Amino acid sequence: MSRNPGRPLSPHLTIWRWGPHMVVSILHRATGVGMAIVAGLGFIWWLVAAAMGAEAYDGFYKVATSWFGYLVAIGLTWAFFQHLFSALRHFVMDVGAGYELKTNKTAAIATMVGSVIVTLLIWAPILASLAKGAE
């Protein structure tokens, strides 16, 4: 199949002024790809280590509870909720709603604000109790 070069091309990223809906769109993909690799491998490692025995599980547990493990977990928490809230927005748009400019923009911003707030709400108490335990 050959494209007719005489037909116009849709203007791409370099033409449009960036808006919240574009940021959320690319964040949905980025968080999806990130979780597919990082959370996917972590999930497999966790289960395989648990099935192999206590010693293998200890290896996983040490990495997961290191500062690096917590950093990755915080990042994945944010990615999870960003992807989740953005997906809920997609469900609404799938039925043809939420395309009015103002509604669309507000919902896009809400997914980003929501994901950051929920991540903070989950991790602030955990990090606080960790800091207490370390004293």
Next chain:
Amino acid sequence: MGSGTGIGRVRGLGSAKHGAMHWWRQRVTAVGNLLLATWFVVSLFRLPSLDHATVVGWIGSPLVAVPLVLLTISVFYHLRLGLQVVMEDYVHEEGGKVFFILLLNFYAIGGAALAIFSILKIAFGGVPA
């Protein structure tokens, strides 16, 4: 079905005749993920600890092992569909596209198989006294 113009081919849903299936399965697995991942995360938080004995004892229950297997299937199917679209969009060269989608399929199926086998190994490992 027309075969000459672009719109004619789209109306016939393309050569495979199930053009909307990928889109629909993406949504089905998304709802599956929403329910199962919420259950999974909440359950992990409710466990008294995440050490080996606690986790293995938890996964050993049928009411945990089965949803965990379903979560694995839903998540890995969903990520296979999603990353396929990303690769189709951003890898323009045909050979590279085939290579990455092949790699993605190996990862999704291989990873899910490893996870499911591990869950079943723990669950079939024995019944606690």
